[in-house]
Amino acid sequence: MSIQYEVEQLADSYGVADSFPKDFGYGEEEADIEDSPASSDSKPRILLMGLRRSGKSSIQKVVFHKMSPNETLFLESTNKIYKDDISSSSFVNFQIWDFPGQVDFFDPTFDYEMIFRGTGALIFVIDAQDDYVEALGRLHLTVSRAYRVNPEINFEVFIHKVDGLSDDHKIETQRDIHQRANDDLADASLEKLHLSFYLTSIYDHSIFEAFSKVVQKLIPQLPTLENLLNIFISNSGIEKAFLFDVVSKIYIATDSSPVDMQSYELCCDMIDVVIDVSCIYGLREDGSGSAYDKESMAIIKLNNTTVLYLKEVTKFLALVCILREESFERKGLIDYNFHCFRKAIHEVFEVGVSTQRPVGPKAVGSPCSKAVTLNGTPRNTV
C-alpha cells in the first residue's frame, strides 16, 4: 500500500484534480490551439542542413513518415526549403525544415537571420562515407553564422551513413570530425559554441536514438518527466521504461538508468507490432477508427522471462516498459501506479497550457518558464 501511496502523492503534488478532463489530448482544445494560423510559424524549428546527398531528406522521411530505408534510394534532390509540420500527428511539436544541399548565405533572398532566430536545433548532416573536408568547411560557416544570430540554438552534428563503416573506422571518423570541427571553432574564437556529435544511419535505430536526444533537449519538462518515470518504475518493479512518441518512435523521456540499444530496439519493435496488428485487425470494417487510441495496450511475453508492457498515455504518447515475469504478477499494482503516472503526465502538460494564461501556483513544480503548447513542447524558443 505504501508504494501506491507514494505515487499518488506524487500525482497530488502536481495538483491533479479529480475533475481532470478525461479526454485530454483528444479534445477540441488542442485543435483550437494547434490550428491557429499564428501558432504554425512560431513553432520552434529543427533545421536539417548539410551538403547535397548527405541524407537529410532520407532522415526526415524515415523518422517521421515511416518510409523504409531502401525507398530513400529513389528520393529526388531537394531544390527548395521543405517545411514539414509534424505536430498534427506527433507529440514532437516542431517544424522540421529540410534545406536543399547548398544554401548560399550571400544570396540576398535567403533571410537566414529570420530563419535562425526561430530555430531550436540545427542538425548538420555529414556523409561519413564521403570525403568530409568540404562538409566541415560548410559546417563551420553554417554554425558560426547561426550562432551570431541566435546563440541559444542547440548545434547537433549527425555523422551519417555509418552503416558502411567498420566499428574502428566509425570511432576514428567521429574523433577526427570532432577534433577538426572544434579546432576550426577555436581558430575563430568561438569556443563557447558547443557541438554535439552522433553516429547515425537510417538502416538501424541509431537515427531514432539521435533524434530522441535532439528533441529531448527542446522539451523544458524533461527533468520532471524523468523524475516521474523514476518513481513509477522503482515502485512497480519495472526495469526500464520509455515514454515514446508513437508515430516517430522517438523517446521523449526515459528513467535515469542507462539506455542500452537493445532494450530501445525491442520497445521500438513492439510499437511497430502493436500498430501493425491494430491497423489490420483493430479498425472497423469500413476502415474507420484509429490504430492507436485510449484503449491501446499490449503485453508481450518473451521466452526469456521478460515482459514488454505498452500502455497509452496521451493521443501521441505511449509508455513502454520492460520487466521480469515475476514482477508482472503484481499487475494490479503496476496498473494503479500507471494510472497515477498518467494523471501526473497530463497535469505536467496541462501546466504548459496554463502558462499561456496567467501562471498559477501549479506551475511552480515545472522547470519551464516559457510558454508551451498543449503537448508540452515550447511554443517559441526565441
Ligand SMILES: Nc1nc2c(ncn2[C@@H]2O[C@H](COP(=O)(O)OP(=O)(O)OP(=O)(O)O)[C@@H](O)[C@H]2O)c(=O)[nH]1
Ligand atoms: N548507406 C546509407 N545511405 C543513406 C543513408 N541515409 C541516406 N542515404 C542515401 O543517401 C542518398 C541521398 O539521400 P537524400 O536524403 O536524398 O540526401 P539529401 O541530403 O536530402 O540530398 P539533397 O536533397 O540533394 O540535399 C540516398 O540515396 C539515400 O538512400 C544511410 O544512413 N546510409
